[in-house]
Amino acid sequence: MTRETGSAQTSRATRLASLANETFDVLVLGGGIGAACAAWDASLRGLKVALVERLDFGAGTSAHSFKVLHGGIRYLQHLDLPRLRESCHERGSFLRIAPHLMQQLPVAVPTFGYGIQSRWVLASAFAVLELLTFDRNRGLSDRARTIPAPYLLSRSELLQRFPGLPREGLTGAGVFYDGQIRNPPRAVLAIVQAAMDAGAVAANYCEADRLIVRNGAVCGAEVRDVLGNERFAVRAAVTVNAAGPYALDFLRRSEQSVRANVPFSRDMAIVIPRQLDPELAVAVQTRYADPDAVLSRGNRHLFMAPWRNRYTLIGVNSRVYTGSPYELKVTEPEVAEFVAEINEAYPGLQLKLEDVAAVNAGLLPFGENAQGAKDLSFGKRSVVIDHAQSDGLQGLVTGMSIRWTMGRLLGRHVTDLAEGKVRGGVSASRTDRTPVRGGDIVSLAAVEKDLRAAAPQLSTTQVSRIASNYGADWNAVVGPQQSERQVIVGSDYLISELQHAVHHEYAATLTDVVLRRLDLGSGERPSEATLAACADLVASELGWSATRRASELQRVRASYPFAGPESQYPVSVADP
Numbered sequence: 104m105t106r107e108t109g110s111a112q113t114s115r116a117t118r119l120a121s122l123a124n125e126t127f128d129v130l131v132l133g134g135g136i137g138a139a140c141a142a143w144d145a146s147l148r149g150l151k152v153a154l155v156e157r158l159d160f161g162a163g164t165s166a167h168s169f170k171v172l173h174g175g176i177r178y179l180q181h182l183d184l185p186r187l188r189e190s191c192h193e194r195g196s197f198l199r200i201a202p203h204l205m206q207q208l209p210v211a212v213p214t215f216g217y218g219i220q221s222r223w224v225l226a227s228a229f230a231v232l233e234l235l236t237f238d239r240n241r242g243l244s245d246r247a248r249t250i251p252a253p254y255l256l257s258r259s260e261l262l263q264r265f266p267g268l269p270r271e272g273l274t275g276a277g278v279f280y281d282g283q284i285r286n287p288p289r290a291v292l293a294i295v296q297a298a299m300d301a302g303a304v305a306a307n308y309c310e311a312d313r314l315i316v317r318n319g320a321v322c323g324a325e326v327r328d329v330l331g332n333e334r335f336a337v338r339a340a341v342t343v344n345a346a347g348p349y350a351l352d353f354l355r356r357s358e359q360s361v362r363a364n365v366p367f368s369r370d371m372a373i374v375i376p377r378q379l380d381p382e383l384a385v386a387v388q389t390r391y392a393d394p395d396a397v398l399s400r401g402n403r404h405l406f407m408a409p410w411r412n413r414y415t416l417i418g419v420n421s422r423v424y425t426g427s428p429y430e431l432k433v434t435e436p437e438v439a440e441f442v443a444e445i446n447e448a449y450p451g452l453q454l455k456l457e458d459v460a461a462v463n464a465g466l467l468p469f470g471e472n473a474q475g476a477k478d479l480s481f482g483k484r485s486v487v488i489d490h491a492q493s494d495g496l497q498g499l500v501t502g503m504s505i506r507w508t509m510g511r512l513l514g515r516h517v518t519d520l521a522e523g524k525v526r527g528g529v530s531a532s533r534t535d536r537t538p539v540r541g542g543d544i545v546s547l548a549a550v551e552k553d554l555r556a557a558a559p560q561l562s563t564t565q566v567s568r569i570a571s572n573y574g575a576d577w578n579a580v581v582g583p584q585q586s587e588r589q590v591i592v593g594s595d596y597l598i599s600e601l602q603h604a605v606h607h608e609y610a611a612t613l614t615d616v617v618l619r620r621l622d623l624g625s626g627e628r629p630s631e632a633t634l635a636a637c638a639d640l641v642a643s644e645l646g647w648s649a650t651r652r653a654s655e656l657q658r659v660r661a662s663y664p665f666a667g668p669e670s671q672y673p674v675s676v677a678d679p
């Protein structure tokens with residue numbers, strides 16, 4: 104079932120013409136989780152919405168997170184109960200609206216001795232958590248997506264699963280559940296597509312160059328089509344600047360003096376090609392304290408989570424960042440320092456710098472920290488600014504999401520403000536109960552069953568991946584004549600998945616295809632044979648020259664090991 108017909112270029116041309124010729128209620132800048140949710144929320148409320156993203160949908164910070172849907176347990180230590188409840192609600196919302204793209208993630212927290220880190224203290228914390236999150240599974244019909252109660256694990260059970268953990272004083276572990284985002288860029292795409300289904304006009308590779316301001320009011324933005332190098336104005340009653348960590352830079356570029364000054368942290372998570380446990384994540388203590396913890400059970404934790412059946416994600420390492428968001432880089436010494444921190448926390452891993460297959464990094468709104476502080480205070484709330492209130496500038500709202508998990512709520516808040524300005528009143532948000540594109544399913548197991556019946560020749564891994572990536576829309580990539588031989592060299596990805604990405608999912612570069620639509624490379628760099636096969640296929644689908652094919656390949660290779668936001672990309676990706 105494909106909704107957009109005709110070639111990608113034609114549909115893009117139509118969308119760009121709409122952006123240039125129509126007048127919108129709301130123009131959303133950015134295509135990360137915050138922007139996608141804002142555009143979707145506003146469209147569902149019947150507002151006429153445009154969205155422009157300078158790179159690919161979800162290519163910014165949102166693609167590079169640690170992939171955890173936070174359920175709020177961390178905020179128990181801070182005694183921040185509203186934040187705990189909020190986080191729990193947001194985890195539930197994503198499990199409900201995007202059930203194919205989210206799953207449970209059990210996390211083991213080791214216990215020690217008889218004091219604050221003991222089993223009984225953790226068991227008591229779990230009992231409080233149970234009470235505070237009693238309604239966490241409301242509206243979740245797929246039992247596999249519900250969040251079970253936390254439980255305790257014995258010392259021997261824990262060591263069987265993680266034999267390398269430090270053993271001194273170890274008494275076992277408590278296991279609580281978060282959610283895991285199985286494919287963050289596809290999740291963002293599914294929300295953008297849901298917004299488009301609800302009437303929004305969205306385009307990737309369209310950069311907002313500057314705001315258009317008349318008589319103290321923002322009435323849209325000047326936009327550049329990065330693929331075609333055309334410039335045009337997008338007119339809107341309200342502009343929602345949801346460009347994440349780039350948002351304030353963009354305002355400065357528009358020569359708007361705004362009061363807000365948001366400090367940023369550079370967060371990093373690495374991927375190693377080793378599996379510690381197939382299902383269970385583990386938390387290990389670092390040497391750094393959490394200055395905001397009211398009930399501290401020791402130092403801050405590092406988390407190690409299973410990824411794609413073969414890898415482990417390890418995060419998060421943070422440091423104060425004061426440079427330009429467009430110049431973010433992670434250096435080898437920074438990764439080496441993080442590897443040393445990991446080895447100190449989990450000596451059994453004996454990790455080496457060469458083991459690091461990929462580095463995910465991005466910028467986040469931060470807490471207030473003195474220069475050089477080691478025990479860092481993290482940001483606590485998303486940033487929402489109504490510039491009419493703060494700067495006397497009408498028609499402009501800025502939003503930056505503190506967590507991927509909080510992106511939907513941020514979208515709701517900025518839409519409330521935008522709708523208030525357009526209509527003078529606020530209607531109810533429906534994004535916590537409306538399925539995203541592909542999310543209208545009874546259960547993932549039911550989708551897998553249908554897929555197996557339609558294409559019995561597909562392997563279990565192919566079935567599970569296709570069900571998860573496309574949900575209800577699986578038949579967009581698997582036809583009745585599907586052959587197991589129609590795969591991309593060196594992988595089990597179907598050629599039809601790549602063709603669908605290019606013609607119906609707005610993939611315009613090889614990086615879009617390899618890193619985001621097919622997720623061939625979120626664990627490590629795909630083999631040269633696979634990359635070359637993908638490049639040949641995309642080149643033939645989009646009519647690329649040999650020079651363009653070579654430069655696209657080079658861009659994918661350059662993403663490793665640092666797979667951070669592609670902010671350093673040359674501004675144009677057009678065929679030379």
Ligand SMILES: Cc1cc2nc3c(=O)[nH]c(=O)nc-3n(C[C@H](O)[C@H](O)[C@H](O)COP(=O)(O)OP(=O)(O)OC[C@H]3O[C@@H](n4cnc5c(N)ncnc54)[C@H](O)[C@@H]3O)c2cc1C
Binds near residue numbers: 173507508
């Ligand atoms: C290492 C790391 C680990 C993390 N782990 C987690 C986690 O486990 N769980 C969790 O909930 N959160 C996590 N986060 C936080 C989460 O990823 C972010 O809070 C969230 O993705 C921010 O979303 P956003 O939409 O505000 O920003 P982004 O995703 O950065 O989106 C902003 C978009 O705006 C675009 N843009 C910029 N300038 C322009 C312009 N001029 N015109 C048009 N578009 C523009 C950018 O290209 C970008 O795509 C983590 C973050 C990092 C860095």
